[in-house]
Amino acid sequence: xxxxxxxxxxxxxxxxxxxxxxxxxxxxxxxxxxxxxxxxxxxxxxxxxxxxxxxxxxxxxxxxxxxxxxxxxxxxxxxxxxxxxxxxxxxxxxxxxxxxxxxxxxxxxxxxxxxxxxxxxxxxxxxxxxxxxxxxxxxxxxxxxxxxxxxxxxxxxxxxxxxxxxxxxxxxxxxxxxxxxxxxxxxxxxxxxxxxxxxxxxxxxxxxxxxxxxxxxxxxxxxxxxxxxxxxxxxxxxxxxxxxxxxxxxxxxxxxxxxxxxxxxxxxxxxxxxxxxxxxxxxxxxxxxxxxxxxxxxxxxxxxxxxxxxxxxxxxxxxxxxxxxxxxxxxxxxxxxxxxxxxxxxxxxxxxxxxxxxxxxxxxxxxxxxxxxxxxxxxxxxxxxxxxxxxxxxxxxxxxxxxxxxxxxxxxxxxxxxxxxxxxxxxxxxxxxxxxxxxxxxxxxxxxxxxxxxxxxxxx
Amino acid sequence: xxxxxxxxxxxxxxxxxxxxxxxxxxxxxxxxxxxxxxxxxxxxxxxxxxxxxxxxxxxxxxxxxxxxxxxxxxxxxxxxxxxxxxxxxxxxxxxxxxxxxxxxxxxxxxxxxxxxxxxxxxxxxxxxxxxxxxxxxxxxxxxxxxxxxxxxxxxxxxxxxxxxxxxxxxxxxxxxxxxxxxxxxxxxxxxxxxxxxxxxxxxxxxxxxxxxxxxxxxxxxxxxxxxxxxxxxxxxxxxxxxxxxxxxxxxxxxxxxxxxxxxxxxxxxxxxxxxxxxxxxxxxxxxxxxxxxxxxxxxxxxxxxxxxxxxxxxxxxxxxxxxxxxxxxxxxxxxxxxxxxxxxxxxxxxxxxxxxxxxxxxxxxxxxxxxxxxxxxxxxxxxxxxxxxxxxxxxxxxxxxxxxxxxxxxxxxxxxxxxxxxxxxxxxxxxxxxxxxxxxxxxxxxxxxxxxxxxxx
Numbered sequence: 016x017x018x019x020x021x022x023x024x025x026x027x028x029x030x031x032x033x034x035x036x037x038x039x040x041x042x043x044x045x046x047x048x049x050x051x052x053x054x055x056x057x058x059x060x061x062x063x064x065x066x067x068x069x070x071x072x073x074x075x076x077x078x079x080x081x082x083x084x085x086x087x088x089x090x091x092x093x094x095x096x097x098x099x100x101x102x103x104x105x106x107x108x109x110x111x112x113x114x115x116x117x118x119x120x121x122x123x124x125x126x127x128x129x130x131x132x133x134x135x136x137x138x139x140x141x142x143x144x145x146x147x148x149x150x151x152x153x154x155x156x157x158x159x160x161x162x163x164x165x166x167x168x169x170x171x172x173x174x175x176x177x178x179x180x181x182x183x184x185x186x187x188x189x190x191x192x193x194x195x196x197x198x199x200x201x202x203x204x205x206x207x208x209x210x211x212x213x214x215x216x217x218x219x220x221x222x223x224x225x226x227x228x229x230x231x232x233x234x235x236x237x238x239x240x241x242x243x244x245x246x247x248x249x250x251x252x253x254x255x256x257x258x259x260x261x262x263x264x265x266x267x268x269x270x271x272x273x274x275x276x277x278x279x280x281x282x283x284x285x286x287x288x289x290x291x292x293x294x295x296x297x298x299x300x301x302x303x304x305x306x307x308x309x310x311x312x313x314x315x316x317x318x319x320x321x322x323x324x325x326x327x328x329x330x331x332x333x334x335x336x337x338x339x340x341x342x343x344x345x346x347x348x349x350x351x352x353x354x355x356x357x358x359x360x361x362x363x364x365x366x367x368x369x370x371x372x373x374x375x376x377x378x379x380x381x382x383x384x385x386x387x388x389x390x391x392x393x394x395x396x397x398x399x400x401x402x403x404x405x406x407x408x409x410x411x412x413x414x415x416x417x418x419x420x421x422x423x424x425x426x427x428x429x430x431x432x433x434x435x436x437x438x439x440x441x442x443x444x445x446x447x448x449x450x451x452x453x454x455x456x457x458x459x460x461x462x463x464x465x466x467x468x469x470x471x472x473x474x475x
Numbered sequence: 476x477x478x479x480x481x482x483x484x485x486x487x488x489x490x491x492x493x494x495x496x497x498x499x500x501x502x503x504x505x506x507x508x509x510x511x512x513x514x515x516x517x518x519x520x521x522x523x524x525x526x527x528x529x530x531x532x533x534x535x536x537x538x539x540x541x542x543x544x545x546x547x548x549x550x551x552x553x554x555x556x557x558x559x560x561x562x563x564x565x566x567x568x569x570x571x572x573x574x575x576x577x578x579x580x581x582x583x584x585x586x587x588x589x590x591x592x593x594x595x596x597x598x599x600x601x602x603x604x605x606x607x608x609x610x611x612x613x614x615x616x617x618x619x620x621x622x623x624x625x626x627x628x629x630x631x632x633x634x635x636x637x638x639x640x641x642x643x644x645x646x647x648x649x650x651x652x653x654x655x656x657x658x659x660x661x662x663x664x665x666x667x668x669x670x671x672x673x674x675x676x677x678x679x680x681x682x683x684x685x686x687x688x689x690x691x692x693x694x695x696x697x698x699x700x701x702x703x704x705x706x707x708x709x710x711x712x713x714x715x716x717x718x719x720x721x722x723x724x725x726x727x728x729x730x731x732x733x734x735x736x737x738x739x740x741x742x743x744x745x746x747x748x749x750x751x752x753x754x755x756x757x758x759x760x761x762x763x764x765x766x767x768x769x770x771x772x773x774x775x776x777x778x779x780x781x782x783x784x785x786x787x788x789x790x791x792x793x794x795x796x797x798x799x800x801x802x803x804x805x806x807x808x809x810x811x812x813x814x815x816x817x818x819x820x821x822x823x824x825x826x827x828x829x830x831x832x833x834x835x836x837x838x839x840x841x842x843x844x845x846x847x848x849x850x851x852x853x854x855x856x857x858x859x860x861x862x863x864x865x866x867x868x869x870x871x872x873x874x875x876x877x878x879x880x881x882x883x884x885x886x887x888x889x890x891x892x893x894x895x896x897x898x899x900x901x902x903x904x905x906x907x908x909x910x911x912x913x914x915x916x917x918x919x920x921x922x923x924x925x926x927x928x929x930x931x932x
Contacts, residue, residue, distance in 0.1 A: 026582035027538060027565035034539030056601055056632035057505050058515020062543040065870050074874040076850050081505040087605065087633045094507045101508030104481040105851050117537050118601040118633060121571055151537035152566050152602075221918055225854060225878055385560075404545070 029384035029407060031329055032355025034151035036114045037063045038159030040077055041187055042167060043145075045211025047232035048109030050102050052078035054095050054126055055116025056087075059151075069424040071190075071217045076227065078102045080119075087122055092129050099133055099144070106227050109235060110143040110171075112163065120150035143235070145170045155356045157331045160187055161251075161258040164211060168241060168260050174268065175243030181294060182247035182270065183209040184260050186277065186333040187421055190218035191433035199436055202300050203291055208237040208244065210260075218430055242268035246294045250277045253332040253360045277333055278435050279443065280341035281310060287436075306437040313441045314345055317448040322346040324451050327391050327408070329353040329382070329401040330420040332361050338400055338419065341440060343368050347447060350394040353379035353387045388412060398451055403429070415450050419443070482509060488847060493840035501846040502827055505636070510849040512797070512870055513824045517600055518544070519640020520630035522887060523720050524596050524647060525558055526550035526671045529700040531592035533562045535579050535610065536600025541565075548887040549673045553698055557592055566602070575608045583617040583625065593701035594624035596647060601632040624701065626650055637799065638719060638825040645724035648695065651704055652728075658709040663758055664690040666710040666734070668725055669717025670741075672697025673887060676894035680741055683895060687755060687766040695721060708732045712757055714739045714750075716894075719800030719825060741894040742806035743813050743902075744778060774896035785903040786815040792910060795820035795862035797853060797871055798885060801830025807866060807885070808837050814903050819860035822848040850874055864910055879918050881909035 036053055040063055043051040053060045060079035067075045078101070080086075080094040095113070102111060113126050126146040134144055147166045149159045164184060183200075185193065193214035200207050215231025241247075247270050249261035254274075256262050265272040273294070278287035284307070288299050324347035328339045332354045342349050348369075354361060362378040369376045377390050384407050391399070392412055399405045402420040409416050423429020434443040487500040505511035517534075521544050525532060534541040541563030552558065564582045566575050579597070587595065595617070599610050610627040617625040630643045665684065670677040677697035684691050692710040693703040713725045713736035725736035737757065739750035748771045755767040794816045796807050804823050811818050821834055822845040834844055843856045857865060857880055865875040866883040875882040883905050885893065891901050 024582075024585055025564065025578050026533070026586055027541065027563045028586075029545055029560055030538050030542040030563060030565075032538060033542045034537055037539060052508060056515055057511055057513050057636065058518055058632045059539070060510075061512065061514045061870070062518070062539070065868075066543055068870050068873055072873050072876075074850060074877060075870075076510050078508045078510050079505070080507045081509075081511065082633050083504045084634055097506070098508030101482050101506065105509075105849075116601070117539075117571075118605065121602045121605045150568075150571075151539045152568055152571055155538070219877075221877065221879065223920060227851060227854075407546075 027383045028386070029404070030355060031353060031382050031384055031387065031404065033066070033156040034117075035149035035154050035156065035159030035162070036116055036151065037066065038156030038161075038187075039112070039114050039147050039149045039163035040067065040075075041160055041213065042163040042211040043112040044075070044216050045213035045232050046110060046167060046238070047234045048228055049112060049232065050076070050078065050106045050108035050110075050228060051112035051114060052080065052095075052098050052102055053114045053116055054080045054091060054098075054119040054124060055082055056118055057081045059116045066422055066424070070422040071430045072427065073217050073219065073229075073430075075217075076106070082118060087118065090122070091119060091124055095124070095126070095129055096133050099130075108228060110145065112167070113144060113146045114149045114163075115147075116149075117151040120148060120153070143170055157186075157356045158258060161254055161260065165258060165260040165263055168210065168238060169263050169267075171235060171238045172242050172264065172268065173239050175240040177245070178240065178243045180206040180208050180237070180240070180244055182241050182244045182261070182264065183207050184247060184249040184251070185209065185211070186251055187331060188250075188277065188435065189430055189432050190214040191431040192435045192439065195433055195436050195439055199303065202303060203295070203297055205291060205295055205297065208241055209233060210238060210241070242270060244270050246271045246273060248273045248275060248290060248294070250275060251333050252276050252364060253336055253358055276340070277337040279334075279337040279440055280344050281307070281314070281437070281440065282344065283337050283340060284435075284437050284440060303437065306441075310437040310441045310444075313444055317444060318346060320448050320451050320455075321444075323455070324348070324398045324447065325350045325394070325396050327351040327353065327387060327396045327399045327401070327414070329387055329399070329405065332356055332358040334420050336361055336364060338434075338443075339365055340368060341443070342400070342447075343372065343374075345444060345447075347398065347451075348372070348374050349376055350396050351377050351379065351387060351390045353382040353390075355382060357381050384408075397454065398447065400447065415454050417446050417450050482506065485509065485852070489843065489845040489852070490835075492835060492838045492842045492844060497832070497835050498828070499831055499844060499846055501831055502638070502825070505847055510851070511824075511847050512849065512868070513847060514637050515632040516634055516637065516640040516643060517598055517630040517632055519637035519720070520598060520628050520644040520647070521640070522548060522671070523641055523644035523696060524628065526552075526696045527596075527699050527701070527704065528552040528558045529555035529593040530558055531562060531586055531590055531595045532558060532560070532598070533564070533582065533586065533595055534598045534600060535564045535575060535603055535608070536566055536598075537602070538563055538565045540598075540600045548671065549890055550671045550697055550887075551673075551675050551678075553678075554700060557590060562586055571602065571606055574606055575603065576613055579608065579610075579613050580617070583613070583621075587617070587621045587623065592623065594626065594651070596626050596628050598628045599631050604631045624651060636825060641720040642723050645721070645727070648704070648724055649727055651701070652707040654705070654708050658706065660711060661690060661692060661709050662711055663688060663760070663763070664692040664710045665712045665714050665754065666692050666695060666707055668695040668713055668715040668736070669721035670694055670697045670894070671717075671887065674890055674892040676741075676892045676898065679892055679895045679897060683751060683770060684754070686770055687751065688760070688763045689754060689758065695724065708734070710734055712737065712754070714754060716741060717800065718802035718830075719827075738802075740802070740806045742803075742898065743810035744775065744782060744896060744899045745813060746806060746809060747895050747899065748775065778896045778900050781900050782814060782903055785907055788907060788911060789815050792816050792863045793819045793861055794864045794866065795853075795857045795860065795880075797822045797848060797865065797867040799824045799868070801826030801834065803885070805830060805833050805837065808834065810899070810902060813899070814906065816864070816906070818842060819862055820845075820856045822846065822853075854878060864906065879915065881912070881915070883909060
């Protein structure tokens, strides 16, 4: 097995990751009544809004302290405080997230102190303002997301009497995936606090009365009482402990933590239900077992087509882990697995998976698309699974792309692709199989003709 | 309380024609916390330079800036595709502490070796100035070492807004076009400034100009390359489409190389015809003038009936405009007029005082004019003014849709050309594709009065 943990070069050629504040915006969009502001120059918030808005096809408002030259030289405290004033005036939020950009961090802005002072001088003692230091050079959007969730929880969580709502902490999933999780909990009759929940806020319906902050999101009171939960289920097996929101609840309030994979694939979904059952003692309803049966049926129906797939799976570590495992389960063996984040855990987790089938795989960490493309060509990959930036592999190398993850900005509906649970896995698998079939049927008459047909030349 | 106007500092940026003062505040910093739709200096510089096809575009900074600008624009190329990659020095914490120069030097060596580009643009991001990297010096050394143009673009995000980025790009272009010795003038040639060849727009205009007997020496910067740009100073005239980004460079070229410039606009039938006539007049050649008239007559005969047919469909519709530059807003007001649509709200991100004056002169009484608007204001004024349609960028689109307002894409992402005679028809078609869609008829509430009669579920 070849592992390239760090490609030794001094530049990134066509990035496979984004910056920390981008990731940190999303959790705030999943908290009820939240607004978020980036302390930095105007462009950061605009770029990120644009990127997020294109994926979700939703208005995405993010404030900026609009740091200018003066603020950069003499400090941006005044800008940030004015920004908070204006955000409160226009949006009337119940909670504000304050993120930093590269610029604010580099000039040494202490948002912890500034926000504390702001609360004090404005008599906002109980008003939650959550500072999250997210310098763009400090990590990728994946780390930014996790840190924001952890900060939100650590800021709000308070000792609470025991109750029976399980904490569910999720990485960036599609809005359809979040809704699917909620459906499964309802079927299992399990009470929960899901954090963050942007399934309504970033995928809202047409409504007569436009809301500046869309309705939905995890309620603040629910986050406050997360410490009283019987357990935390965190859909994340590759994250570092210091970024883990579930770890925070475990360390500070003793809430038992279950780190499990995103339930994509049979085994991962089995783990998910086994965990739910062991925590709550509740059985799995027949209808869910029927869904499982249908998935197995689909796997068998498609297995020969899938066996022709040599895949590349790329994107954020958690989803890459679960999708890679699903690919292996179905014989769409990945030849290349890549993430733009530095993530040594991913390779360790995936190694045994490939070893049991004696399959070779190249696992790239901190990868960029030039490197991914290079490996895909070398290893004759014929299907790609990941976000829209992989369209580059299609355009340059003719490798068809199954879109999954974030961002999906060149197709509609990327925000509501469902891929989790037994049913989600089934539809994901269908997308993969059909992509392989389309490539096969699109080419095979010509390929066969070119390979075998010769004009009749009878020996004299 | 109406929260959209809760920020009183914003009052002076908004005016209503005929009711309030004629001038408004513009071309200044955004107010903190107001959710401006503006992008940054780097963005301004990158959009202007990115269409140069054989350039290697290297962003010196942390990854985000390069991520969000990788091949996002629809500029087309007839040659190299190198510009469609996004390169970054991907600075990390240790580079911030110890300085990013060593990484930049190595990155330049690696990338130039690998891609053998004709030239490189190195973009400064926010932190470059703050950590004290000497971009100019590194670029100068790399230039000497590799014997190609390596040009520093001073586009730190905090030094202003997108317009400052246009100037940074123009400064870089000024360096690039400087000839070692004066070039021989080409008598019947123009440089076409401020067209980025979105969906082949620069090609459409070049075809027109060639037909009337005028050579397009180079475009700034759609489908240009280092070789064509280096010939820029040979042109007899500069014509400018996008005034916001290119007037600065045209002024410099006038002073330095005595190349006169004129503002033209190829948006809309009327402006396109007018602009072609202006160019023909400049050269004064009766043949050029005759060919121009022939072209205009032929194209108008083809396109005018189509526009007239659309006009019928659009009767009584009202539009709102929120775009980047003032000149585009002005063109759009005229273009909407051509297709019979009233404009009821006009805003720009970076319009200048003189452009707002023109907008004010052109607008009907009661039109709201605003600079550096935010989503709340857009929501408020589009609704209040009864707009049926918004023309704007990607960020504004979902807001319009949520409000049940049709939307016209007039951004760098679009895949349809809007320039020239054919562009005017495409514009009307684009308007029709959204105003004429049946979906709006189905947006009414349903079910709120259907409580059912059964008590059991």
